[in-house]
Amino acid sequence: MHAPSLAHATTAALLRGGHLSHRGTLAAETFAVDLSSARVRAALELLDGIRAGQSLGTLLGQVFERALVEHPDLPLARHLGAFRQLCPSVAGKRVPLPEGVPADAVAARSVCDGLALLRLHQKSAIPWGETPPGLPEADSTDAQALKTILDALGDRVDAVADLGVAEAVHQTASGRPVRAGAVLDALNRGELPPPEIEVSASARSGIGVTHRVLVLLAPPDPDDPAVRAWSASRTGGPPLRARAEPRLDAWAARLLGDPARVTWQAQFPGPGGDLPDSVVTFTLGDLGLCPLDVLSCPGAEPGGDLERRMLLHAVRHAPAGWSGPPPRLRLGPAAGPGSRSVRALLEVARAVRDLVGGGRPLRPADLVSGSAPDADAGxxxxxxxxxxxxxxxxxxxxxxxxxxxxxxxxxxxxxxxxxxxxxxxxxxxxxxxxxxxxxxxxxxxxxxxxxxxxxxxxxxxxxxxxxxxxxxxxxxxxxxxxxxxxxxxxxxxxxxxxxxxxxxxxxxxxxxxxxxxxxxxGADTRILPTFAPPSQDYVLALAERRRAGDATAGVTAPWLAGFAEVREGVGRLDRALLCAEAHTESLLGGVDIAQLPLAGDTPERWAGLEPAAGKRLPGGRLSLALHTPLGPPPAAADATVSGLAVDDWVEVVPNNEETTAVAFHYDNPGNTAPQALLLAVPPVVGQPWDTDTLQDVLAETIDLARVRAVDPDALPDLGQYLPALMLACNVGGDPQGDTISTQAPIA
Structure with missing residues (x-):
């Protein structure tokens, strides 16, 4: 058997050895495990459900009822009520029921107890054809199909048992007997969820590469058009959120775009109801908000802060002569060509808010491949x-x-x-x-x-x-x-x-x-500390990657989009940039790559790409994917940065070769090693050994062995004296020669 590791091969050998050594006995079935992929998947599904808090009976009941509903040929779902009546799910397995309350009174009626039903089937105790519960006759087509489904249910339970035995043997062979006992105890008693199964997993070795996606915010430019657009109609200084977090506010200004393009309307009822209503168009910039204020608004729900701001602004700029009821607000669609609606802006704000709230503040250690002190950063x-x-x-x-x-x-x-x-x-x-x-x-x-x-x-x-x-x-x-x-x-x-x-x-x-x-x-406000980077290597690494030319926008864009499908943090960044670009009708840039440690004069290939033909990917590399919306990071030694850590993970690039193991059956030989030692001395004291004398001693020994090779059953009277020694010559001191001599004569 070809196994993915030495431990798996040992497990296979132990299971087969146990099966062969108990062949012909009931214990042989314990080691006759079937770990085919379909059975392992079925067993893992049940174990995952148990680990999530479901009982085995409920899980088997769900499998059984799904099979009835999805049967391709027969309407077996009509028998669900009968099986639920026959084997209802009962409570009190883990938590005792209150005194005097029957189990059926609190049992879940939505699914039958599949484990109890399976036990009835294995004992041939299902009351086919009886009323109640109203099951079909035993020889009917429906009953035969139901029995087939129940047999498959039993196969699932047997798969769990096989997987449990294999896992216990695997843990024992790996030197973890405590974990092996925990697996068997969890499956036997059911009081604790079973641990994760390792025997069905094939570990791959490889080279670890750390990928880290960061938003790096340089000091904002006060003349930035995006920032100036938000302060154009504002009287006084910026709101407190913008003062407390200017870099994040400047980045949000680029993502949300020009507030003067975001329009909303207020409809003022005509006086007395006889004159037509007056509709006045305003822009979001009229409210004097900063971008972070918009991010803090969960939406434009009635009674929310944003709606009240709009209503107050509309009343303060009402048409002349208006004194009627409050105006009605129109937040979408956009008021004219080139404008955007408030609702569209709030969708972008929601994506940006998820990105900012889902990340964490940048730390000095995020910019280096090793560790860096960051307790007092900023x-x-x-x-x-x-x-x-x-x-x-x-x-x-x-x-x-x-x-x-x-x-x-x-x-x-x-x-x-x-x-x-x-x-x-x-x-x-x-x-x-x-x-x-x-x-x-x-x-x-x-x-x-x-x-x-x-x-x-x-x-x-x-x-x-x-x-x-x-x-x-x-x-x-x-x-x-x-x-x-x-x-x-x-x-x-x-x-x-x-x-x-x-x-x-x-x-x-x-x-x-x-x-x-x-x-x-407020708890929804993200605070980003500013600090001087512990090293400028990441700036040099950016230049090194540009010199290598293997991480251009055409390469990093699909790389980022691919990981956005599987990484939650990268997905938030990708969605925020996509929504912002659609809203502002401008490109906001992707990510630049910096790889640490520095390679020197000859740049290494980016770790995010496949290794070159015949080359091995070096380990211990840190790939920084930097989104720099406010410009490139400053190279000055005393310059400060801040930012957002969006996501980081370790990608294991599999090796081209793996060390596997083969377990094979080996029959022991029929004969065994000698269990006796022949000790001989020359028959004549002082005479050395010669070939003829040695041959005579061996021949005499073989003859004596044949004489002694007598079945003890043929010697009932002598059996009590055996085993015994038979000496050809005895020179004891007694005349009869019964005493064994312990002294050899000295010539």
Missing amino acids: RLDLARRLADAVTVVKAAVAALRALFAFTDPAAARAAIAGALGVPVGELGTMDNLLDLPAGLDIARAGDAAAVPARSAPEAVRDALLALADCAVQGAVPRSAADGDAWDVLSVQTAAVGRECAGRLDAARRAAEPATGLTELL
Whole structure:
């Protein structure tokens, strides 16, 4: 038998040896295993199901019922109800049932117990033709087909047993008896899921190559047209997300394209319902968002932050004379040629958000083939960004609280206590309406205290928008027009104030700056530290690969697309670039290859390609696939980079040759090695051996052996004295010669 490894050959030899040594006995069937590919696949399917938490009876029941439904010739599915009644799935195998509750009361009725049904079939105990359960007659065509299916079910169970025996022998032959016992125990008792089966796997040896797909972000160019397009209609500085993560924001600007091309419309009802509606077209750029703000929007669902921003902007830019109900928003299709709809943009944003959220921040060790310290990578820069973000949020919170401050705190507390019917002592030393204890009506309290916000809803909306620009979800004003504005805005402002206080406190207590930024800006915000690379070898490797000319765009594009089908991380990058290119109608580039370690004057062939004819792929190579949307990485020693680790994996390139093993049957010879030793001395003391004397001794020994070759059954009386020694000459001291001499005469 040709086996893929020495361990597999040993397993085959042990199984066959056990079968032959127990030939003719019941134990021979234990070692008569059949590991054909179909049986192994069937057994592995059952074991996978057991490992997933299903019982063997349920799995066999599913196989049995599927065979009934999919039978090509007979309508056997009509017997499903009868078999489910005959062998219902019962509970309580692992978890005891409550006292007094029968098993059938909680059993699953969707499938029969295939293991119980198989045991009835093997005992010929299925009540064919009886009612209930209403099965066909034993000699009917349906019954014969059902028996064939049950035989196949038994073959599946036998395949599991064969695979278990083979796995136990394989683990024992490999020097792992504990694992062998675990396999047999799991299959026998069923209390624990069986371990992974190794005897059916053929391990291949090969050369390991590490592939790492990274997005490398250089410092953004302030004159980048993509970045400038998002700030063209914005008044004031960029939103906080863009300030805290400028490189990621610049990359997102390239992926999302020009916001001025993304249009949406607001339909204002005509006055009194007699005049036609007015439709006003706006662009996404009118909202003053940054690209990361768009990525943070899960969609344009009703009541979401994006819709409320659009509604507030539309109300503030309503046609002259409008005072009717709120306008209706139209988010798609696009308003005209060359424009894009908001819904189309949000699909691109969803793909980019999946890419950013599915990756991890780039570390220094990602750019070298060995290890590199990265515990403090970018810590100082992150601390600076955190301090700047805290300052911005505190300023926005202070501006909001100023609108709710009491002019005369004592008088305001007394008025609030009277309006709400609470003791004034319960309000403590409160000097701001936003510090009102939870559970009290803040709208009525504001009416009583006459805070500035009560008569300035637009100022409150502006302050809430400033906090929304600070990445506070739910801070976009819920009231776009007057009317019930105070009741809505006061409750919303109190909730936003508590949220901001919690975020600032969590950022203050964070042990790491990156954690503090995440606490302040929200868990969905990706923070990328900037750091100086530990080595510039990856920059030299990029130039080396360009010099080799074997990793051009025509080569890397299909390579990336191929791995996008099987690697989740690469697939996210491929989908994001594909959606962005379709949306922006521009090419955003692929990946550049850098291979480490450096090869020197003669570049090595890229490890992502097949080795050249007659050449062996060198091991220990790191292939970096770098997507550099903001330009090539800077070569200066003090330059900093940041980025996103999209995916990494080790590809094992199989060797052209493998060491296999052959197990063959070998019959032992019929005769055995001698089990006796002939010790002879010259018959005459002092006379040396000669040929004739040696031949005489051998001939006499053979004659004596023939005499002694007597069946003990023929010597019943002498059997109790045997075995014994027979000496041709005895010179003992007694006259009869019964005593054996222990001294040889000395000449």
